[in-house]
Amino acid sequence: MKISVLGPAGSYSEKAALLFFSKCRPDDEKELMYSPTIENAVLNLFNEEQPADFAVIPLENSIEGAVGISMDLLNEKEVTINAEIIIRIEHSLLSLETSLFNIETVYSHPQGLYQCRNFLREKLKNARLAETDSTSKAAQMAAANPKRAAIASAEAGRKYGLNILETNIQSVKNNRTRFVLISKNDAIGISKSKEMMDSVSDAFEKKNGKMDLKTSVISYLKNDQPGALYHILGAFFKHNINLTRIESRPAKKELGDYCFYIDFEGDRSDEGVQDALKEAATQSDRLKILGTYGRLSE
Amino acid sequence: MKISVLGPAGSYSEKAALLFFSKCRPDDEKELMYSPTIENAVLNLFNEEQPADFAVIPLENSIEGAVGISMDLLNEKEVTINAEIIIRIEHSLLSLETSLFNIETVYSHPQGLYQCRNFLREKLKNARLAETDSTSKAAQMAAANPKRAAIASAEAGRKYGLNILETNIQSVKNNRTRFVLISKNDAIGISKSKEMMDSVSDAFEKKNGKMDLKTSVISYLKNDQPGALYHILGAFFKHNINLTRIESRPAKKELGDYCFYIDFEGDRSDEGVQDALKEAATQSDRLKILGTYGRLSE
Incomplete structure (x- = not known):
């Protein structure tokens, strides 16, 4: 089983992938494919020679919010969400050096730099900040030169033989990222995904004794229908379906044109959910169902 | 009059600031304060020795979506939106070189790299990509070494003496960014802002002969009230108020806690708007009004 994640080794995406496989597929032989970018991690699913079975990508962080490129890829590519995986993000300052004093450059993913900006301003205000495609790439860069952190x-x-100079340096201590495990639709589509996850349902979180399922959809609202989003939310409200997230993304035509990502509690095969989705479809030019899935947390 | 923008000289933020001042305050003496980051551009408003009168910051792009740090600053700082300014974003590839062949590194703001990723993949697939805090900073970096673009x-x-190797290289040709002109509340608060903009109302876009006004608010929904967002949207719908944007941002407490940014057509002093805002307030733990403002476009 091949799993594509943001690399190099030691990324939070890898941690999420390993959590999933240790809980749900402990006996499978697995091979991690490390990708330089989130986009490449997803494109690996569509690789003709060596396709990945799954990709694990970050979707949102509790401080920084949505990861735009991941949301766009869920929309553009024919993929299914099979599970969500919640990982605690505890950033450390790492270097070959043992003191902050000699550090000239601090590397991290832009979200890492952003989440630790108060620490950087207080403790390393003369250091240059340099962005990398992943936090593990930053650790690899720091391992090449003691003036780097x-x-x-x-x-x-x-993993990269660095000293841990400070731990838990992000501004908000309770920092979590939500990852999703996705597969290519025509490999493991929505129905097969459900079946597969049901077979390991004990691994997932429960609510009232049942797997705590969530469904995700993307709606392109009908532009000529005033209040389309209001009516969609009304359909869910009427059927007592709890929305857990609403996020807009540009529809990429005109400034001011958006599509909406809606996550809600429930299984897409539940009757009430099906009714609500039917009503949502009448208010949408296009309604894409991304999947029904369970949750794993660290 | 001091205006704080993302620098160095030549940024799209500067272009937005100059558009505003040429249309609304052509005779004022103005001084641009170039800041290395968006956060610094806003903090300049609160500088005790040399406060900026205004800051111009990017809020959303038609391809990449919301600019998270700008949205967070609107929420955290006591500022008023005085105007929105829509700028066409046409990226060029710039270098001291005249051919693509010798370019080793391409610099840009992360949004610039993202918006041009198809071009980069096709034409410069071996070049290293390096992120900078602004596109003008990238141009400055390229001016230091012919191997850079x-x-x-x-x-x-x-401005930086570079050759223009290709123009209009972003994937989506119709690429616009929405900037906002903001001021510190206790310098130019909401009422004074309205008065000031009314005095130059001819500069702004019109709808049915009147200044085409928009109002922006941030709502922290009451967690214990199911369907709170649905009811807020309903209040606007009932009063025939068109929403132009709804965007969620993490409330930064728990993953899954959001606040909502809502933009709608109309003046906050209109009766219908006031009624809708009153209803929205009953569904919100906190409702912050960012301002009522007109629009300028390139």
Whole structure:
């Protein structure tokens, strides 16, 4: 089983992938494919020679919000969400050096730099900040030169032989990222995904004894229908369906044209959910169903 | 009059600021304060020695979506939106070189790299990509070494003595960014802002002969009230108020806690708007009004 994640080794995406496989597929032989970018991690699903079975990508962070490129890829590519995986993000400052004093450049993913900006301003205000495609890439960069530091997980520090100068340096201590495990539709589409996850349902979180399922859809609202979003939310409200997230993304035609990502509690095969989705479809030019899936947390 | 923008000279933020001042305050003496980051551009309003009168910051792009840091600053700081300014974003590839062949590194703001990723993949697939805090900073970096190129505006290229190797290289040709002109509340608060803009109302876009006004608010929904967002949208719908944008941002407490940015057509002093806002307030733990403002477009 091949799983595509943001690399190099030691990324939070890898951590999410490993959590999923240790809980749901502990006996499978697995191979991690490390990709330089989130886009490449998803494109690996469509690789003709060596396709990945799954990709694990970050969708939103509790401080920084939506990961735009991941949301766009869910929309553009024919993929299914099979599971969500919640990972605690605890950033450390890592370096070959043992003191902050000699550090000239701090590397991290833009979200890492952003989440730790108060620490950087207080403790490393003369250091240059340099963005990398992943936090583990930053750790790799820091391992090449003692004048460099990285913001990444303590695990990444150990992996690249770095000292851990400070831990838990992000401004908001309760920092989590929500990852999704996705597959190519014509490999593991929505129905097969459900079946597959049901077979390991014990691994997932429960609510009232049942797997706590969530469904995700993307709606392109009908432009000529005033209040289309209001009516869609009304359909869910009427059927007592809890929305857990509403996020807009540009529809990429005109400034001011959006599509909406809606996550809600429930299984897409539930009767009430089906009714609500039918009503949502009448208010949408296009309604894409991304999947029904369970949750794993660290 | 001091205006704080993302620098160095030649940024799209500067272009937005100059458009505003040429249309609304052509006779004022103005001084641009160039800031290395968006956060610094806003903090300049609160500088005790040399406060800026206004800051111009990007809020959303038609391809890449919301600019998270700008949205967070509107929420955290006591500022008023005085105007929105829509700028066409046409990226060029700039270098001291005249051919693509010798370029080793391409610099740009992350949004610039993202918006031009198809071009980069096709034409410069071996070049290293390096992120900068602004597109004009990228142009400045490219001017230091012929092996470098920048993605920035053609104007920035001319400013830094670079060749324009290709123009209009972003994937979606119709690419616009919405900037906002903001001021510190206790310098130019909401009422004074209205008065000030009314005095130059001819500069702004019209609808049915009147200034085409928009109002922006941020709502923290009451968590214990199911369907709170649905009811808020209903209040606007009932009063025939068109929503132009709804965007969620993390409330930064728990993953899954959001606040909502809502933009709608109309003046906050209109009776219908006031009624809708009153209803919205009953569904909100906190409702912050960012301002009522007109629009300028390139």
